[in-house]
Amino acid sequence: MSAIAKSPWVVHFNCSSCNGCDIEFLACLTPFYDVERLGILHVGNPKHADVLVVTGSVNHRTARVLKNVYDMIPSPKVVVAMGVCSSSGGIFAEGYNVLGGIDKVIPVDVFVPGCPARPEAMLDGILKAAAILDRKAREGTGVATVSAAKPVINLVPLAADAAPAPAAP
Amino acid sequence: MISWDQVAIGAAALLFAPIVGALLQGVDRRLTARIQGRRGPPLLQPFYDLFKLLGKEQLIVNRMQIVYAWLHLTFMAATVMMLALGQDSLMLLFVLAFSTLSLVIGGMCVRSPYSRIGSQREILLMVAYEPVLVLMVVGFYLVNHSFSIATIWQADQPLMMRLPLLFVALLAVAAIKLQKSPFDLASSHHAHQEIVKGITIEYSGPGLAVLELAHFYETTLVMALLALFWATNWWIGGALALGAYLFVILLDNACARLTTLWMFKFMWTVVLGLALTNIIWLYLSIQHIL
Ligand code: SF4
Numbered sequence: 179m180s181a182i183a184k185s186p187w188v189v190h191f192n193c194s195s196c197n198g199c200d201i202e203f204l205a206c207l208t209p210f211y212d213v214e215r216l217g218i219l220h221v222g223n224p225k226h227a228d229v230l231v232v233t234g235s236v237n238h239r240t241a242r243v244l245k246n247v248y249d250m251i252p253s254p255k256v257v258v259a260m261g262v263c264s265s266s267g268g269i270f271a272e273g274y275n276v277l278g279g280i281d282k283v284i285p286v287d288v289f290v291p292g293c294p295a296r297p298e299a300m301l302d303g304i305l306k307a308a309a310i311l312d313r314k315a316r317e318g319t320g321v322a323t324v325s326a327a328k329p330v331i332n333l334v335p336l337a338a339d340a341a342p343a344p345a346a347p
Numbered sequence: 348m349i350s351w352d353q354v355a356i357g358a359a360a361l362l363f364a365p366i367v368g369a370l371l372q373g374v375d376r377r378l379t380a381r382i383q384g385r386r387g388p389p390l391l392q393p394f395y396d397l398f399k400l401l402g403k404e405q406l407i408v409n410r411m412q413i414v415y416a417w418l419h420l421t422f423m424a425a426t427v428m429m430l431a432l433g434q435d436s437l438m439l440l441f442v443l444a445f446s447t448l449s450l451v452i453g454g455m456c457v458r459s460p461y462s463r464i465g466s467q468r469e470i471l472l473m474v475a476y477e478p479v480l481v482l483m484v485v486g487f488y489l490v491n492h493s494f495s496i497a498t499i500w501q502a503d504q505p506l507m508m509r510l511p512l513l514f515v516a517l518l519a520v521a522a523i524k525l526q527k528s529p530f531d532l533a534s535s536h537h538a539h540q541e542i543v544k545g546i547t548i549e550y551s552g553p554g555l556a557v558l559e560l561a562h563f564y565e566t567t568l569v570m571a572l573l574a575l576f577w578a579t580n581w582w583i584g585g586a587l588a589l590g591a592y593l594f595v596i597l598l599d600n601a602c603a604r605l606t607t608l609w610m611f612k613f614m615w616t617v618v619l620g621l622a623l624t625n626i627i628w629l630y631l632s633i634q635h636i637l
Contacts, residue, residue, distance in 0.1 A: 181398035184389075212385040214376070217392055223544055225406060225551040228399070252404035252551045315402060 182228065182254065183312035185217040188304060189227035191247050193280060194270075195234025198294035199261040203233065205297045218304060224250040229307050230284075231300075235263040237275045241283045248284040254314040256287040256307040260300060265289045353432055360431030361424055368563030369393040371570065375596055382600045397559050403552030408457045413554050415453030420561040422446030427564050430571050433497030436484045443480075443568075446561070447473055454546040465545020468532040471607050475614035476520045482622040483517060483572075486510045489629050496575070505577040507587070512625035514576050518591055519618045524569045526562075527599040532607055 192200055206213050207220055221227050224247050236244055248257065259280050262268035267278040280286060287310050290303035373390040380387025389395075407413060423446045429439045447469065454466035484494065490509050491498045499506060507514060523530040547558055573591045574584035 180402075181395040182402060184395040185392065185399045209384040212380070212387075214380060214388050215386040217388050217395060221544070223548055225549065226544065226547075226555060228403075250406070252406050254403070 180312050180315055182315045183308045185219070186228045186304060186308040186311055187219045187221045187226055188213075188229045188231050189221055189224050189247070189251070190231045190233070191244065193232050193234040193236050193240045193244055193264060194276075195261070195263060199233035199263070202294045202297055203231065203260060203300055206300055211297050211301060213301065213304070216301075216305065216308075218308075224248075225252065227251050228255055228311055229304060230255065230257045231260055231304070232257065232264045232280045233260045235267045235270045235273075236277045236280045236283050237273070238277065239275075241277060244280060244283050254311055256310050256314070257284055258288045258290060258303050258307045259286045260290050260303065261295045262291060262293045265291065268293060356431055357428045360428050364424070364427045364431075364567040365560055365563040367570075368566035369397070371566050371592065372563065375592070378593075378596055379600060382597075393559070393563070397556055397563075400556035400559065401553055405552040405554055407554075408459075408549045411456050412453045412549060413557075415449045415456065416550060416554050416557045416561075418449035419446050419453065420557050420564070422449060423561045423564040423568070427568050427571070430496060430568065433495060433500060435494045436487050436496050437494045439496070440477075440480055440484055444473070444477065450546060450558075450561075454549075457549040459549050461545055461548045465548070468607055469546055471611060472523050472530065472532060475611050476523050478619055479513075479516050479520050479614070479622050482619075482626055483510075483513055486513050486622075486626055486629060489626070489633060499575055499578050503579065505579045505583075507576045509629055510576065510625055512621045512628075514573070516618045516622040516625075517573060517576075518594060519614065521569045521573060521591060522595045522598060524565060525595055527595050529598075529602040529605040530610055531599075531604055532610060 190200070190203060205211060213220070224230070228251070230248060230251055232244065234240075248255075257280070259265045263270060264280045265286075267273075267276055270276045271278060277283070288303045288307045290299050292299055295303070370390065370393075372393045373388075376392060377387040377390060405413075422442050426439050426443045426446065429435075429442065451466045451469050451473075454462045454469065486509070487496075487499060487506070488494055490506060491502055519530070522528075547555060550558060570588045570592065574581070574588040577584040577587050
C-alpha cells in the first residue's frame with residue numbers, strides 16, 4: 179500500500195442534500211467511529227483533499243459548483259457518492275430542478291447506498307475509495323485537472339437540460 | 348574555518364530534525380486522540396501525509412508562492428542547523444523571522460481572502476511573540492555574556508536557574524509556534540476551522556508538503572530551544588522539552604481558539620510581563636543591587 183491509501187483526506191460537499199446524509203457523515207468524525215485512526219482527515223479545502231464526498235442530488239444550481247470543487251482537487255482523486263440521492267437522485271429524482279445523480283456532472287468512483295447511508299457504510303466507501311486512489315496513483319491514471327486559475331464555468335450541456343421536464347403524474 | 352566535524356553535525360541536524368519533528372507530531376496526534384476518547388492515527392501518520400502530498404499534482408495559483416514556500420523551508424532548516432552548530436542566538440532569531448515572513452508573503456501573494464486573513468493573523472502572532480524571543484536572547488547574554496549558543500552548552504549552571512519565568516513565557520511562544528489552541532489563529536493542524544487552514548489554503552500537493560516539512564523542522568527547533576534551558580544535562584533538558592510539549596498538547600485540548608485581540612493582550616501583558624520581570628531581576632542581581 180502506498181502512502182496515499184493511508185492518508186486519504188476528505189472534503190465533503192453538500193450538493194443539495196436533505197442533511198440526513200451529512201449528519202451521518204459527521205457521525206463518522208465522532209470518537210465512536212473515529213475516522214482519523216485510518217488516517218482520514220476531514221479538510222475544508224478541496225486543494226488539500228484526495229477524496230470528494232458528495233451528499234445529495236445535483237441540480238441546475240449546484241452542478242457548476244460541484245464541477246468547480248472537483249476541478250480544484252489535485253489528482254489523483256476519487257469521488258464518493260454518499261447516499262441514494264447523490265447516486266441516482268433518490269427521492270428527489272423527479273423534482274423539476276433535479277438533474278439526477280452526481281455522475282451526470284463528474285466521474286464517480288464509489289457509490290454508497292442507503293437513505294441515509296449508515297456511518298459504517300460510509301467508512302467502507304471511503305476505504306474502497308482509498309484503494310482506488312492507491313491504484314490510480316500507481317498507474318498514474320488520475321484524471322488530470324484543468325488549471326485551478328481557470329475554473330470551469332461553462333458545463334457541457336447535459337442531456338437533462340435539453341429534455342423537457344417530466345410531466346407531473 | 349569550517350571543520351569536517353561541523354559539516355557532519357550540520358548534515359545530521361538537517362537529516363534527523365524533520366524525522367524527530369514528524370515523530371513528535373505523530374505522538375501529538377495520537378495523544379490528542381486519546382484525550383478525546385478516540386484511538387487516533389498510527390504514529391507514522393505524519394510521514395504518510397508527507398509522502399502522499401509529495402506524490403500529488405501541484406496546482407499553481409502563483410509561481411512566486413511556491414518560491415516563498417521553499418524559502419520558508421530553507422530558512423527554517425537553517426535555524427535548526429545553526430542551533431545544532433551552536434551559532435549566534437540573535438542571528439538565529441533573525442533567520443527564524445525571515446522564515447516566518449516568507450510564509451506570510453507566500454500567503455499574501457494570492458488573492459484568496461482566507462489566505463490573506465491567515466497571513467495577517469500570522470503577522471499579529473509574530474508581533475506578539477517576537478519580543479519574548481528577543482528577551483530570551485537578552486537573557487542568554489546576561490547569563491553567559493555571549494550570544495553564542497555554544498557557550499550555553501559549556502556553562503556549568505543550567506539556564507533554568509536564572510531564567511525560570513522566561514521559560515514559562517516561552518511555553519506560550521511554543522504554543523503559538525506549534526499552532527496550538529488558544530493561539531492557532533493563522534492555521535491549525537487538525538481539522539478545518541473558520542478560515543479553512545488560512546495561510547496554506549492555496550497550496551496543494553508538493554507545495555503543501557514543503558510547508559509540512561518546514562513545520563517538522565519548526566517543531567524540532569521549538570523543542571531544542573526549550574531543551575536549551577537545561578543544557579548541562581541533556582536528559583533533563585530533553586525531559587523538560589517533552590514535559591513542555593505535553594503541557595502544550597493538554598492546553599490545546601483544554602482551550603478553544605480565542606480571538607486575535609485577546610491573544611495580543613495576553614501576550615503583551617502576562618507573557619511579556621513574565622519575561623521582562625525575569626530580565627529585570629536578572630539584571631539587578633548581576634549589578635548586585637538586589
Ligand atoms: S439519501 Fe436520503 S438522507 Fe441522504 S440526502 Fe438523500 S434523502 Fe437525505
